[in-house]
Amino acid sequence: MFDIENYFENFVKTNKIFEERNILRPEFVPKILPHRDIQIRKIAEIVACTLKNSKPSNIFLFGKTGTGKTAVINYVKDHLNNQCRNSDIHEPKWVSLNCQQVNTGYRVLARICNDLDPDDPVPIAGWPIDVVFDKLIEKLDTFVHGICFIILDEIDILVKKMAKSHDILYNLARINSRLKHAKVNIIGISNVLNFKNALDPRVLSSLGEEEIVFPAYNANELKEILNQRANSAFQNGALTLEIISLCAALAAKEHGDARKALDLLRKAGELAERRQSPNITPDFVYFAQDDIEKDKMKEYCESLPLQNKTILLSIYSMQKYRSGNAIITGDVYTCYLELQKQIPGLNKLSQRRVSEIIRELDLSGILNAQIKSNGRYGRTKFINLNIPLENLNTFLINDNRLNDLFDYRPRCIESNTTCFKGQKYIKLG
């Protein structure tokens, strides 16, 4: 039996690992941002005219996840606000929104309105979009004295999702011509480097007046970033330079993501703390890496809608009971129909939709769906799960609606098989 009293007693007695763990969190803005001098300088040069009450150019920031785009903007924002206070100038208003959450044109406008004036909120739906736009103009002129910076993080998601967003962005970029007192500056942030190509040329010429690219960090740069944070985040002797190098090297392998490197270091520290170890060893870093991956997948699976879970369960069942057969879209659909009939209240989806969901699952990394042509036997996706069956079982088992179906043996798997290049496949159709 677990001796909880003894555990707590030892926990207090053992050396502390962390001095201040929040320093390792992504939202923390340090006093110095290593290796981002060029970007800070460029942005500072662009926004400096705010101090003379002029409107800066709109800016596009490009760079992969964890390359410091948001941190740099927050850094410049803090310093610009400080200077305004010192010079007795109106502080600019900053409205920041993430287009992954606020992902339609209507909601973007509504969200900016509500940020400016929470006492008179725009409803989440119902108004014609031009009415919301007029409301925004009214609120900007009422509540903003000077410049209003609108930061649209992950702007590519907004554009990709709705063709109409081009019009919203175009109007937003030209809103200044309709404003009497306030001035608006748009800062678009995108993780997709070639996102510009997808933009309407009108929007691009209005929004992309200045472009700044954030290159990925290399292992040495990540090492320096981690070292800087670790000095204040950890107790003396809690970790060695070897641990920092290891975290930096593992994160550098994945596109130089500083956020991931910091996460890895923090998680390794937390594991060492839980095991009551006096310091962080390489094993804790590897365990942390596994944990982060597993947590990510678990969270993803648990948050899926029931339809997606059922399709995932169909692939699970086919992979569990198949005997060397490939799993293809048509058979997943047949199996899905078998399972769907056994789940009360679950509507039947069309094959087109199921194919779309398989594509979404493929993009998430939980499975691999490769399109192959079988010649006159058609062209389809060959599907394989990317995670062990027992892990997927653990991730989905908490959903009571699927509980009885984990041992379900698909009837379609018993059907005839066909041979292709010496390999056994389930017969199509």
Place this chain on the structure above:
DNA sequence: GATCCACAGGAAATTAAGGGTC
């Protein structure tokens, strides 16, 4: 070289839901 298969995936249409105004 033409044909065929089993989809893939784009585009438009439909449906339902949440909310508004008059």
Place this chain on the structure above:
DNA sequence: GACCCTTAATTTCCTGTGGATC
């Protein structure tokens, strides 16, 4: 209550694909 607006999810329709087979 009728009607309008936006949005999300899904269906329907359609064209395209690519390699085996005829």
